[in-house]
């Protein structure tokens with residue numbers, strides 16, 4: 105499995121495409137015939153207005169559309185995307201449209217993964233409109249958490265411990281968009297000793313805790329992949345440095361460093377992961393903070409690849425969130 109950044113639309117790339125994400129302004133590109141998540145958020149990094157990140161694999165692939173999920177798989181890895189308009193859920197008197205749509209999206213993902221024999225959900229990218237807005241007496245991120253949690257319970261999946269790495273960000277408008285990587289082999293979930301596990305957050309952050317692990321190690325054939333979830337300036341369960349975007353950047357990188365250290369206790373490729381060796385996507389709440397963010401991160405992340413995107417973070421007091429990943433080859437057996 106490899107991940108490539110390309111201009112959008114992508115020139116013919118070698119290897120088989122599994123799927124990917126297009127970040128930034130839509131430019132009238134015809135939809136790809138492989139699953140492509142559209143992250144409808146401004147790209148803040150210097151250069152182009154849009155960027156495509158594509159997962160490649162070698163060997164034969166199969167693809168399909170199942171119940172609204174567009175997917176493509178190799179022998180051991182499946183990438184999929186589902187976009188749902190909130191009206192497509194089945195709200196009841198005590199579930200909001202967003203909650204119902206979130207539950208439905210995850211139910212469809214889980215039934216696809218069962219059918220495809222790739223039950224292990226490794227990494228999920230969640231985007232929804234107006235994440236900090238309130239309706240039905242609850243912040244919309246918390247409604248999303250309720251729907252996601254219910255789907256995990258109904259599929260008889262763990263809601264703590266063996267849960268995927270993830271991120272959940274707000275965009276200005278558009279459908280609920282969920283992309284995911286899953287596989288035939290279990291992930292090794294990782295937690296951050298400086299942070300309360302998100303699946304164990306106290307009720308002050310909503311009636312249902314978020315269902316994600318701080319990071320996951322997954323092993324597609326011959327490789328070890330580290331997915332670090334969206335990571336923010338949270339210590340214990342509390343936000344630190346409200347109002348100070350530079351300090352939030354430093355705290356977030358410190359958290360990523362701790363998770364990387366946890367990964368290195370169990371990694372088996374023989375090569376240690378490091379913060380400078382990961383590639384990062386940085387979500388910045390206020391576009392005008394991007395210079396401060398880049399200036400603060402540069403000495404910490406050095407030569408690492410960093411893509412900055414404007415998006416809303418799931419707590420109103422968070423100004424920045426960073427997610428990261430790296431792929432290491434396993435030594436030949």
Ligand code: 3EB
Pocket residue numbers: 230270271272302314315316333334335336338418
């Ligand atoms: C946090 O640590 C910040 O709900 O899937 C980070 C990563 C966050 C994933 C999710 C939320 C999610 O609580 C927010």
